[in-house]
Amino acid sequence: MSVTVARKLWQRVAAYAHHDDPxxxxxNLIALVVAFNQPFYPLYVHWAVSEHIWPTFFTFLSTPVFLAVPALARRSPTAGRALLPLAGIANTVLSSxxxxxASGVEIFLIPCALIAATFFRASERLISFAIIGLAIVVYLALDxxxxxxxxFYSASEHQAFLRLNALSAGTxxxxxGLVASGILSRRA
Incomplete structure (x- = not known):
């Protein structure tokens, strides 16, 4: 791929993610980063966990939903922001x-709750609390x-899964947090 083609592709992605509301x-940026990383998850699982990667393909069911976040946000900024953590919660349930x-994939509920806590205004706290509450209910009710x-992965494969998912969710x-701090620094 030439540099010109790559630059044009990047400009299209940036335009798709752009919104006047930071x-x-x-x-939008977080949703696209998640969507663009999903195709690599089977590779991570193969390298870190097991050669049995076919269950990872279920995670691709959420890719179109993450890709749709910017499109929905153009119609309804609040709904677009809400779709991101809701898609993450649904993907976490599907992956679990x-x-x-035992794979520890439920740890992804943490960044979902963080997104809900961070990217809604004080006037939208009800939405924020509802999504955070959903993440907690999913964790507790589906245990x-x-x-x-x-x-059926072995105990050692589940341990490797746990390490992989902890690293991924932590990242x-x-x-x-870095995206949110960027918004805060522009306001200061």
Whole structure:
């Protein structure tokens, strides 16, 4: 791919993510980063966990939803911002079912709750609290209720999954924090 093609592609992605409201633009950016990272998850699982990666393909069901965040945000900025953590929560539930609760994938509920806590205004606290509450309810209510995973991973594979998911969710949490601090620094 030539530099010119790459630059034009990047400009189109940046234009798609752009919004005059910095909180909406931040959620758009986070959603696209998550969507663009999803195709690499099977590779991470293969390298770090197991050669049995076929359950990771279930995570691609959420990719179009993450990609739709900026489009929805153009019609309704609040709905677009809400879709991001809701898609994350849904993807976490789907992944917990696919990999098993022992994979530790529920740790992704933390950045989902952080997004809900960070990117809604004081006048939108009800939405923020509802999404945070949903993340907590999912964690508590689905404990032990996922049934059999799509593939039975060994205890050592689940331990590797836990490390991978902790690193991934931690990285996403730091990224969300950096994006939020960028907004705050522009206001100061």
């Amino acid at each position: 909180m909406v633009a931040a959620c 079912k696919a990999f098993g609760q 032990g209720a996922y049934g059999f995973p799509a593939h 996403l949490t730091v990224f969300v």
